Amino acid sequence: MILKRFFTAAAALFAIPAFCHAYFTQGDAGQEVFSFINTFDSPRNAALEKSAGAGVSTDPTITQLNPAAVTMPEGKRHVAAAHWQTGDMADNVGSLFYTAQLGTFIFQTSYNWQSYGSIDGYDEWGEATGEVYEPFSQLATATVTYPFKHFRFGTTLKFASDKLTDDSGDRTALAAAFDWGIAWQSESNRFGFALMGRDFGCLLRDYTDDGDDNYFPMSQTFAIAGFFRPSVLPRLTVFANSDFPRYQEAFLSLGGEYAIGSSLFARIGFQRTWLDITRDVKELLASKDRPDETNNAHMLSAGLGYAIDLFALDYSFSYLAEGMGHEHRLGLRINF
Numbered sequence: 001m002i003l004k005r006f007f008t009a010a011a012a013l014f015a016i017p018a019f020c021h022a023y024f025t026q027g028d029a030g031q032e033v034f035s036f037i038n039t040f041d042s043p044r045n046a047a048l049e050k051s052a053g054a055g056v057s058t059d060p061t062i063t064q065l066n067p068a069a070v071t072m073p074e075g076k077r078h079v080a081a082a083h084w085q086t087g088d089m090a091d092n093v094g095s096l097f098y099t100a101q102l103g104t105f106i107f108q109t110s111y112n113w114q115s116y117g118s119i120d121g122y123d124e125w126g127e128a129t130g131e132v133y134e135p136f137s138q139l140a141t142a143t144v145t146y147p148f149k150h151f152r153f154g155t156t157l158k159f160a161s162d163k164l165t166d167d168s169g170d171r172t173a174l175a176a177a178f179d180w181g182i183a184w185q186s187e188s189n190r191f192g193f194a195l196m197g198r199d200f201g202c203l204l205r206d207y208t209d210d211g212d213d214n215y216f217p218m219s220q221t222f223a224i225a226g227f228f229r230p231s232v233l234p235r236l237t238v239f240a241n242s243d244f245p246r247y248q249e250a251f252l253s254l255g256g257e258y259a260i261g262s263s264l265f266a267r268i269g270f271q272r273t274w275l276d277i278t279r280d281v282k283e284l285l286a287s288k289d290r291p292d293e294t295n296n297a298h299m300l301s302a303g304l305g306y307a308i309d310l311f312a313l314d315y316s317f318s319y320l321a322e323g324m325g326h327e328h329r330l331g332l333r334i335n336f
Contacts, residue, residue, distance in 0.1 A: 032247040033216045036137045040112040043314035043329040047303025048255030049269030051239035054194035054225035060099040067143045067154030068181035076335040083331030091117035108143040137162045152183040177201025196223040220246040235259040249273040265305040
């Protein structure tokens with residue numbers, strides 16, 4: 001009976017976009033807005049390159065991937081978490097999370113911000129205008145997760161704002177969206193699967209105060225994920241995830257997390273679009289030169305985590321493709 005309800009719900013969720021015209025057409029590439037909300041990755045999610053959505057985790061930031069995958073540390077009812085990011089593609093990016101369990105339900109709120117620093121203004125002819133801009137983006141979320149015996153369900157409501165300039169006629173754009181997730185784990189906890197949908201929403205107010213709003217959509221991404229713990233190496237968890245954004249190329253994420261003792265974790269992740277993987281294979285079969293083009297900025301990440309009963313520390317390093325630099329992330333969470 002539970003399986004029947006699960007597959008019925010999954011089929012219904014996948015059928016929703018089927019009524020949209022040309023849902024996965026690449027002719028609409030670039031139409032999505034507020035792509036910055038996909039950059040608020042915690043150190044663990046970044047180190048695993050967003051591959052861990054199927055694995056239930058006491059790291060509350062797993063809700064960035066799958067709102068169904070969060071669980072509370074044993075004996076704890078509250079978790080407060082914060083993480084910060086810097087690097088060549090980020091000036092000041094951070095997130096704050098608060099997670100609590102009430103009965104069998106888990107509730108979470110978060111606030112995320114991204115400052116792009118000071119940017120000099122130029123006119124349409126490339127001449128400096130003397131203006132200095134300080135764009136600023138924000139994201140607030142509210143998540144509820146409800147576990148059952150074999151399955152976990154979760155949903156997240158998102159509200160975002162994005163300010164580009166203070167010029168006359170410009171204003172802060174606003175958008176709203178929701179995520180959903182379904183997670184299942186085997187009784188042995190050696191493997192599991194998940195279905196997810198992220199950023200189903202659109203602009204509520206665009207960037208220009210001209211009396212006419214354009215309700216451009218957000219990324220509207222479907223994802224499938226799984227994990228596996230081999231019996232010959234039970235301390236290792238292997239993750240795989242494939243995202244299918246409506247307006248971008250689908251991509252594959254792979255990750256591995258190894259428990260060193262009871263408190264220390266080593267992580268590594270890889271991400272590449274399916275189109276790039278196809279190009280890589282063809283190029284490697286045709287020549288000795290590895291292709292250098294990419295459709296995605298992230299490519300390879302690694303990190304460490306240290307977790308005990310009261311708190312956890314996480315760090316990640318990400319290498320960006322095509323010479324775009326690197327990123328560092330540092331996170332802290334407290335259980336009480």
